[in-house]
Amino acid sequence: MTIIGVGLLGASLAKVCKERQITGRIAGFGRNADNLKRAEEQGVIDHGTTDLKDAVAGADLVVLCSPVASIVERFREMAPHLDAGCIVTDVGSVKAPLVQDIEPLLPEGVHYVPAHPIAGAEKSGLDASTADLYEGARCILTPTDNTDKATLERIQQFWEAVGMRVQILTAEEHDFIYGAVSHLPHVVAFALINAIGQLKTSDQEDILSLSAGGLRDITRIASSDPVMWRDICLANKTHVLDMIDRFSKSLEDIRKQIEQDDGASLKESFKNANGHRGKLVGQNS
Amino acid sequence: MTIIGVGLLGASLAKVCKERQITGRIAGFGRNADNLKRAEEQGVIDHGTTDLKDAVAGADLVVLCSPVASIVERFREMAPHLDAGCIVTDVGSVKAPLVQDIEPLLPEGVHYVPAHPIAGAEKSGLDASTADLYEGARCILTPTDNTDKATLERIQQFWEAVGMRVQILTAEEHDFIYGAVSHLPHVVAFALINAIGQLKTSDQEDILSLSAGGLRDITRIASSDPVMWRDICLANKTHVLDMIDRFSKSLEDIRKQIEQDDGASLKESFKNANGHRGKLVGQNS
Numbered sequence: 001m002t003i004i005g006v007g008l009l010g011a012s013l014a015k016v017c018k019e020r021q022i023t024g025r026i027a028g029f030g031r032n033a034d035n036l037k038r039a040e041e042q043g044v045i046d047h048g049t050t051d052l053k054d055a056v057a058g059a060d061l062v063v064l065c066s067p068v069a070s071i072v073e074r075f076r077e078m079a080p081h082l083d084a085g086c087i088v089t090d091v092g093s094v095k096a097p098l099v100q101d102i103e104p105l106l107p108e109g110v111h112y113v114p115a116h117p118i119a120g121a122e123k124s125g126l127d128a129s130t131a132d133l134y135e136g137a138r139c140i141l142t143p144t145d146n147t148d149k150a151t152l153e154r155i156q157q158f159w160e161a162v163g164m165r166v167q168i169l170t171a172e173e174h175d176f177i178y179g180a181v182s183h184l185p186h187v188v189a190f191a192l193i194n195a196i197g198q199l200k201t202s203d204q205e206d207i208l209s210l211s212a213g214g215l216r217d218i219t220r221i222a223s224s225d226p227v228m229w230r231d232i233c234l235a236n237k238t239h240v241l242d243m244i245d246r247f248s249k250s251l252e253d254i255r256k257q258i259e260q261d262d263g264a265s266l267k268e269s270f271k272n273a274n275g276h277r278g279k280l281v282g283q284n285s
Numbered sequence: 286m287t288i289i290g291v292g293l294l295g296a297s298l299a300k301v302c303k304e305r306q307i308t309g310r311i312a313g314f315g316r317n318a319d320n321l322k323r324a325e326e327q328g329v330i331d332h333g334t335t336d337l338k339d340a341v342a343g344a345d346l347v348v349l350c351s352p353v354a355s356i357v358e359r360f361r362e363m364a365p366h367l368d369a370g371c372i373v374t375d376v377g378s379v380k381a382p383l384v385q386d387i388e389p390l391l392p393e394g395v396h397y398v399p400a401h402p403i404a405g406a407e408k409s410g411l412d413a414s415t416a417d418l419y420e421g422a423r424c425i426l427t428p429t430d431n432t433d434k435a436t437l438e439r440i441q442q443f444w445e446a447v448g449m450r451v452q453i454l455t456a457e458e459h460d461f462i463y464g465a466v467s468h469l470p471h472v473v474a475f476a477l478i479n480a481i482g483q484l485k486t487s488d489q490e491d492i493l494s495l496s497a498g499g500l501r502d503i504t505r506i507a508s509s510d511p512v513m514w515r516d517i518c519l520a521n522k523t524h525v526l527d528m529i530d531r532f533s534k535s536l537e538d539i540r541k542q543i544e545q546d547d548g549a550s551l552k553e554s555f556k557n558a559n560g561h562r563g564k565l566v567g568q569n570s
Contacts, residue, residue: 118497138495167495173486180481181496185503187539190558192473195535196465196528197561201458208565210423210452211466212403214506215565218470221499222562226555233543233551243481244540248533250480254472255529258518266518270511273475276482277507280493280500 002027002059004074006039006048008121009091010065011129013162014044019131022161029055039126053081061158064090069231072101084109089155091117093178094235095142095171103146111148113155114171116140116178117164124225132163139164142171179239184247186229187240189222287312287344289359291324291333293406294376295350296414298447299329304416307446314340324411338366346443349375354516357386369394374440376402378463379520380427380456388431396433398440399456401425401463402449409510417448424449427456464524469532471514472525474507 001023003010010028017023028045029052030036036048049055056062056078064071071092082088088110092098095114102112117139121128139159143152156166169177199207208215233240257266286308288295295313302308313330314337315321321333334340341347341363349356356377367373373395377383380399387397402424406413424444428437441451454462484492493500518525542551 118495137497140495169486169488173488176484176486177489177492177495180484181492181500184481185477185500187543188473188477188536189503190555191536191539192470192532193558193561193565194538194554195532196469197557197564199461199465199531201454201461203454203458204462206564207462207465208561210403210425210462211565212422215466215470217502217505218474219562219565220502222558223566224555224559226552226559229555230548230552234546234548237543237546240543241540244536244543246484247477247480248536251473251476251529251533253479254476254518255526258472258522258525258529261519261522263515263519267511267515269479270475270509270514272482273478273507274509274511276478276493277504279482279491280478280496280504281508 001025001061001063002029002056003045003063003065004029004052004055004078005065005067006030006036006045006126007065008124008126008128008133009117009119010063011039011044011126012119012131012133013063013065013091014039015129015131016134016162018043020161022158023061027055027059035126042126044126044129052078056081056086058083059086062086062088064088064092067228067231068092068094068098068235071098075102076105079105079107079110082107082110086110087151087155088112089115089158091115092235093182093232095140095174097235099142099144099171103144111151113147113152114142114144115155115159116142116174117159117162119164122223124228134159135163137164139166140174141166141168142174143168144171175236175239179236179243183232183236183240184243186221186224187233187244188247189219190229193219193222286310286346286348287314287341288330288348288350289314289337289340289363290350290352291315291320291330291411292350293409293411293413293418294402294404295348296324296329296411297404297416297418298348298350298376299324300414300416301419301447303328305446307443308346312340312344320411327411329411329414337363341366341371343368344371347371347373349373349377352513352516353377353379353383353520356383360387361390364390364392364395367392367395372396372398372436372440374398374400374443376400377520378467378517380425380459382520384427384429384456388429396436398432398437399427399429400440400444401427401459402444402447404449407508419444420448422449424451425459426451426453427459428453429456460521460524464521464528468517468521468525469528471506471509472518472529473532474504475514478504478507 006028027047119137291313312332404422
C-alpha cells in the first residue's frame with residue numbers, strides 16, 4: 001500500500017493498517033523529507049520518499065491523503081506510474097469535483113473508489129496521528145456508474161477493516177449533505193467569531209472574556225485549519241454558496257420576527273430549532 | 286428574603302442561601318401553588334405563596350427571578366407593598382429596558398440594583414435547581430446614577446456570598462456585550478439548525494444523522510428554551526438586530542470571497558477567526 005501524504009489522516013491510516021495487519025509493506029509519499037524520515041524511524045511507514053514514481057511503484061492500493069486542493073494534481077502526476085490492477089482511494093472532504101477530474105485520467109486497468117472518512121482532530125500532522133482515529137466513524141464512498149463492483153467491495157472492506165462504518169452515496173449527494181452539515185456550520189462559526197471578535201465598549205477592551213459556555217461551544221470549529229477550510233469551501237463552492245443562502249434566509253426570517261415584535265412566530269422558529277436539534281441528538285423531540 | 290419565581294434560578298438561589306446561611310427566612314412567590322408546596326416540603330423555601338403582597342411583606346431583600354418578560358410587571362404589582370429600606374435585585378438577562386421601566390416605579394426608600402447572574406443550565410424548573418448553580422460564575426451589576434453606593438455594595442456582597450464573581454457595567458454596555466456574546470450566538474444557532482434541519486436528498490431522509498461532532502457542538506444552544514429566548518431577543522431588540530446585521534456583513538464577506546474564488550482573502554478571514562477564537566479560549570493565538 002502507498003499513502004500519499006503522511007499527515008494526520010495518512011499516518012493514522014498507516015498506524016491502524018500496521019496494527020491490524022491489514023496491508024503489507026507501506027510506502028509513504030510526501031514533500032517534507034524530514035517528516036517522512038521521522039515516520040520511517042517511528043515505524044509508521046516502511047519506506048518514505050519524495051519521489052511519487054518511486055512511492056507508487058508496484059502498489060496494489062494507493063490512498064490519497066493529500067489536502068483536498070492537491071488530490072487531483074497528485075493523481076495526475078502519479079497516473080502514468082500506476083500498475084494495471086491498482087486501486088486508488090482518497091480521503092477528500094469534497095467528492096464531485098475530484099471524481100469529475102480523476103475519472104478521465106484513470107489509466108487502463110486502474111480503479112478509483114472515492115472515499116470520505118469523516119475523521120479528523122483539532123491537531124494535524126504526523127505527531128497527532130493515532131491508530132484509532134478512524135474507529136467507529138463513518139466513511140462515505142461515492143462510486144460512479146464506472147466503478148467496478150468488485151473493486152467497490154474491496155475498498156468497502158478496506159475502510160471497514162480500519163474501523164469505519166461505510167455508507168454509499170452519490171458524489172453530488174455527498175457534497176450537498178456535507179455542504180449542509182459540515183461546511184456551512186464551519187463558515188457560520190468563522191463568520192460569527194469574526195463579527196464579534198473585535199467589538200469593544202469604552203470600558204471593556206475584550207468583551208469575549210465576558211461570555212459564557214455557549215459561545216465557546218458554538219465557535220469551537222472556528223479553530224479549524226484555515227487552509228483546509230479555504231480549500232473545502234472553494235472545492236464545494238456551489239453547494240456552500242447555496243447553503244449560505246439558505247441559512248441567510250433562515251436568519252432573515254428570525255430577524256424580521258424580532259424587528260416586527262412577532263413573538264408568536266419567533267417562539268415558533270425557536271421551537272422548530274429545538275425539534276431539529278432534538279432529532280440531531282436522537283431525542284425525537 | 287423573598288424570591289419571586291421559584292424555578293431553576295430562584296430555587297437554586299434559595300438553596301445556596303440556606304446552605305451558606307446567607308439570609309434568614311426565605312419566602313417564595315410563584316403562580317403555581319403545587320410547585321411552591323413542593324419547594325416548601327423540600328425545605329428550599331420556608332413559606333410559599335401565590336399572593337405577591339404576602340410574599341414581600343416585611344422583606345429586606347427581594348430577588349426577582351421571574352422570566353425577563355414579566356419582571357417589570359411583577360415589580361409594578363409588588364411596589365406598593367414594599368417596606369422602606371427594602372432592596373430589590375433581579376436576574377434578568379437584559380438590563381437597560383428593565384432599569385428604564387423599574388426606576389420610575391421605585392417607592393420612596395426602596396432600592397433597586399439590577400443584576401444578571403450568568404448562570405443557567407439546559408434544564409429548568411425547581412427539580413433542576415442546585416445550590417452550586419452560581420458557583421464561580423460571573424454576575425454583572427448595572428447600577429445607574431440613582432443607585433445608592435452602600436446598597437450597591439450590599440448587593441455585590443450578596444452575589445459574592447452566593448459564589449459569584451461580580452463585575453460592574455452600565456446597562457447599555459451590558460446589553461451591547463451580551464447581545465454580541467450570548468444573544469447573537471443563540472439566534473445564529475437557531476437559524477442554522479432551521480436552515481438545514483429539513484433538508485433531504487432523494488436517498489437520505491435524514492441528513493443530520495450523517496453529521497459529525499462539529500454540528501452537535503455548534504447547535505447545542507439551539508436546544509435552549511424558546512420562550513425565554515423569544516423574550517430576551519424582544520427585550521434586547523435594538524442590540525440583537527444590530528448584532529444580526531454585523532454578523533450578516535461578516536458572513537457576506539466570506540460568501541463573496543468564496544464566490545469570487547478569492548482564496549487569499551478567504552484564508553485571511555478564517556485565520557482571523559482562529560485568532561479571535563484563540564483569544565476566547567485564552568490561547569492568545
